[in-house]
Amino acid sequence: xxxxxxxxxxxxxxxxxxxxxxxxxxxxxxxxxxxxxxxxxxxxxxxxxxxxxxxxxxxxxxxxxxxxxxxxxxxxxxxxxxxxxxxxxxxxxxxxxxxxxxxxxxxxxxxxxxxxxxxxxxxxxxxxxxxxxxxxxxxxxxxxxxxxxxxxxxxxxxxxxxxxxxxxxxxxxxxx
Amino acid sequence: xxxxxxxxxxxxxxxxxxxxxxxxxxxxxxxxxxxxxxxxxxxxxxxxxxxxxxxxxxxxxxxxxxxxxxxxxxxxxxxxxxxxxxxxxxxxxxxxxxxxxxxxxxxxxxxxxxxxxxxxxxxxxxxxxxxxxxxxxxxxxxxxxxxxxxxxxxxxxxxxxxxxxxxxxxxxxxxxxxxxxxxxxxxxxxxxxxxxxxxxxxxxxxxxxxxxxxxxxxxxxxxxxxxxx
Numbered sequence: 001x002x003x004x005x006x007x008x009x010x011x012x013x014x015x016x017x018x019x020x021x022x023x024x025x026x027x028x029x030x031x032x033x034x035x036x037x038x039x040x041x042x043x044x045x046x047x048x049x050x051x052x053x054x055x056x057x058x059x060x061x062x063x064x065x066x067x068x069x070x071x072x073x074x075x076x077x078x079x080x081x082x083x084x085x086x087x088x089x090x091x092x093x094x095x096x097x098x099x100x101x102x103x104x105x106x107x108x109x110x111x112x113x114x115x116x117x118x119x120x121x122x123x124x125x126x127x128x129x130x131x132x133x134x135x136x137x138x139x140x141x142x143x144x145x146x147x148x149x150x151x152x153x154x155x156x157x158x159x160x161x162x163x164x165x166x167x168x169x170x171x172x173x174x175x176x
Numbered sequence: 177x178x179x180x181x182x183x184x185x186x187x188x189x190x191x192x193x194x195x196x197x198x199x200x201x202x203x204x205x206x207x208x209x210x211x212x213x214x215x216x217x218x219x220x221x222x223x224x225x226x227x228x229x230x231x232x233x234x235x236x237x238x239x240x241x242x243x244x245x246x247x248x249x250x251x252x253x254x255x256x257x258x259x260x261x262x263x264x265x266x267x268x269x270x271x272x273x274x275x276x277x278x279x280x281x282x283x284x285x286x287x288x289x290x291x292x293x294x295x296x297x298x299x300x301x302x303x304x305x306x307x308x309x310x311x312x313x314x315x316x317x318x319x320x321x322x323x324x325x326x327x328x329x330x331x332x333x334x335x336x337x338x339x340x341x342x343x344x345x346x347x348x349x350x351x352x353x354x355x356x357x358x359x360x361x362x363x364x365x366x367x368x369x370x371x372x373x374x375x376x377x378x379x380x381x382x383x384x385x386x387x388x389x390x391x392x393x394x395x396x397x398x399x400x401x402x403x404x405x
Contacts, residue, residue: 032299059304134249
């Protein structure tokens, strides 16, 4: 009878052990909704990458400027410098418009300027996992720019890969 | 004391034990209780076993579940019926005419079910746009099924005449799993929660009633011929 009781207790304890599963958390390494990857190239020499300096981005309909560096607390968190930019697209719409401004830190009005780019796309929801739920992938249809003709900094835009499914590919090239 | 025990054993080996054979029918108390306290769960399970030989019992379960699972990114309702068939082997040596059991066994389980995706969230690692990526248009996925194997460890104790309380613990492994398109079977009736690997766990607390059908004399354990009565 003692053996019977011991085995009974062991079984009940085993259930408690299995019951205490940890909550699933969506791991940062899991590919989820991708951002649009834009690479910058030199307009004069179109095979050469060219860095932008202190670029800021703000989407139409959003009051806050896009933060590029969450770890910073001062205004430099809004500045991007480099040749490969990642912009989030609005998953609840099929068009996202960004105002892209370069040399934002300069006080010389002849140096900084702002262009509006319009990205049109279709969305598709894909199941990822229990912890992450779904992700949205995008298929780009058009990308255009508007700005004052005399101070446009973007000279031309090109869709390099219309399928925005991950952040490893370059989707758009901007020449300036 | 020792002498008495030895004598008792001696007597026991001379008079063959009479073992009862029959059908035991029960229900899972956990599923009934959970149906009462958990508004997102309705479930019922009928269990049965038939004593095939001294130690082997043909065993099975049939049940129905309706469970809504709420995850941070997903909310879905699983509805379906399952059936499990297999056998239990009693490893417990009873005293006198006791009929308690410690069993190990196996089952083959089949479930037919549907998943209703009530709402889901689009996971956005770096949110910028106002409003969440929540989608609340329900989608139903019908005609789903799964097959699996279970390893079962259990106990049963007779608490009153013919009334048994039991508990089993199960380790499950999926054999086949028909998943919905662009979703997953995160819960399978009878199998329970699924994991990324094909394994799962389950348990039940049963109360069951033994219906005796016939009696059979157990073979004596000593090499001596049993005395004729």
